[in-house]
Amino acid sequence: xxxxxxxxxxxxxxxxxGRSAAxxxxxxxxxxxxxxxxxxxxxxxxxxxxxxxGEASFIKADVSNEEEIKRLMNSTFKQYGSxxxxxxxxxxxxxxxxxxxxxxxxxxKVVNINLKGVYLGMKHAIPYMEKGNGGSIxxxxxxxxxxxxxxxxxYNAAKGGVITLTKNAALxxxxxxxxxxxxxxxxxxxxxxxxxxxxxxxxxxxxxxxALRRLGKPEEVANVVLFLASDEASFVTGSTVMVDGxxxxx
Ligand SMILES: NC(=O)c1ccc[n+]([C@@H]2O[C@H](COP(=O)([O-])OP(=O)(O)OC[C@H]3O[C@@H](n4cnc5c(N)ncnc54)[C@H](O)[C@@H]3O)[C@@H](O)[C@H]2O)c1
Numbered sequence: 150x151x152x153x154x155x156x157x158x159x160x161x162x163x164x165x166x167g168r169s170a171a172x173x174x175x176x177x178x179x180x181x182x183x184x185x186x187x188x189x190x191x192x193x194x195x196x197x198x199x200x201x202x203g204e205a206s207f208i209k210a211d212v213s214n215e216e217e218i219k220r221l222m223n224s225t226f227k228q229y230g231s232x233x234x235x236x237x238x239x240x241x242x243x244x245x246x247x248x249x250x251x252x253x254x255x256x257x258k259v260v261n262i263n264l265k266g267v268y269l270g271m272k273h274a275i276p277y278m279e280k281g282n283g284g285s286i287x288x289x290x291x292x293x294x295x296x297x298x299x300x301x302x303x304y305n306a307a308k309g310g311v312i313t314l315t316k317n318a319a320l321x322x323x324x325x326x327x328x329x330x331x332x333x334x335x336x337x338x339x340x341x342x343x344x345x346x347x348x349x350x351x352x353x354x355x356x357x358x359x360a361l362r363r364l365g366k367p368e369e370v371a372n373v374v375l376f377l378a379s380d381e382a383s384f385v386t387g388s389t390v391m392v393d394g395x396x397x398x399x
Contacts, residue, residue, distance in 0.1 A: 151379040153178030156229040158221065160212050160270060161239030163190035165339030166289065168197075169367035170236055170374040175203030177375060179234065182225050184210045186239075212239045212266030213258075215273075222273040232277040234378045237270035238289040242341050245300040256303045263307035264314070271318050275327060283326025287377045288315050290331045292393050308333075312389050319387030328386040330377045335393025337365040360395025 157174045161167035162183035168190075175181045175198040183198075183205055185191040191207040198205035208224055210217040225232055243259045244251065267288045278284035293301055294308030315331040322329065336342060336355055346352050356364050370392045376382055377390065391397060 150178035151375060151381065152234065155179045155233040155378070156182070156225065156231050157234035157236065157378065158182045158184060158225055158232060158270075158274065159236045159238060160184045160210070160266070161289075162194050162207075163187040165341060166334065166337060166367045166370045166374075167236070167238045168194045169371035170238065171205065172198060172201070172203075173368070173371040173375050174234065174236075174378060175205055176201060177379070179204075179378075180229055181205040182221075182229075183207045184221055184239075186211050212237070212270060213261035215269055218266075218269040219273050222277060226277045231281045232274050233281065233284045235270055235274045235284070235286045236289075236374055236378070237267040237286065239266055240289060240341070242344065243301060243304045245344075246302075247300060248302045251302060259303035260307045260310075263304065264310040267311050268314060271314075271329070275318075275322055278327050279322075279325050283328070285378045285382070286318065286327065286329045287374050288329070288331045290315070290333045290389060292333050292335050292391070292397055294331075294333060295389075295397060315389065316387045323386060328377075328382065330382070330385060330387070331389040332370065332373055332377070333389050333391050333393065333397075334370050335359055335365055335391075335396035337367055337370055337392075339367055358396055359393055360398055363394065365392065365394055 157179040159171040162171045163185035183194045195205045210221040240263045290311040291308040318329040
């Protein structure tokens with residue numbers, strides 16, 4: 150087992166990439182705290198883990214709310230005695246608008262969840278990791294944190310910020326044996342991309358815009374998260390791992 154008895158928190162664990170990662174980490178022996186704003190779906194992730202013989206529980210928290218994130222970290226530490234792995238993964242898409250047409254409230258919402266949420270997840274988990282033997286943090290960025298795309302202003306900015314904040318945290322806490330990496334998924338088959346499916350022409354391009362000519366599966370991202378979380382990645386920190394089927398190669 151690759152993460153046996155490690156305590157792992159997964160935000161956005163009710164759906165898509167987060168749910169797959171929670172299942173994969175539990176399969177490999179981690180005690181998983183599934184966190185999300187969607188409680189019902191989060192409990193479904195927990196049940197699926199229990200059904201597989203794994204250990205998991207659900208704690209509701211909005212990643213953009215500092216008090217809720219503090220409580221998530223504190224309750225986890227109280228219940229399990231350590232925090233070893235944090236997958237800061239919760240995220241939302243944005244309204245497809247030009248910067249000049251965007252309401253500032255939309256900007257704030259997307260940046261608060263997708264970037265501030267990662268900052269808060271690190272800020273309140275790291276002190277507990279420092280008490281133990283270190284830990285591994287994985288932050289979800291995107292290919293859209295590296296390249297620009299029209300009408301994706303807040304998402305582009307937030308996901309780009311995740312990559313540099315990841316490097317920053319890797320430098321600040323490497324001495325404490327805390328590794329911090331980001332993943333940059335390409336187009337992965339989860340509900341977050343449902344809006345894109347509506348335009349048949351656009352979808353025809355987007356769903357195959359990579360070297361492998363297909364959508365990624367959440368489990369394919371979860372396997373990379375598991376690697377980064379495990380001791381197999383003991384000399385990997387500050388990196389951004391592309392999980393995009395070669396989408397950024399052209
Ligand atoms: N699917 C893709 O193509 C793709 C590509 C690149 C990056 N990503 C990123 O991967 C991450 C996971 O997305 P997904 O594809 O699994 O989508 P998803 O919609 O299936 O899952 C996102 C989860 O985040 C939760 N969430 C939303 N706002 C939250 C908040 N404020 N606090 C806590 N939880 C919240 C949702 O309830 C949901 O369960 C996101 O950060 C997303 O930006 C996805």
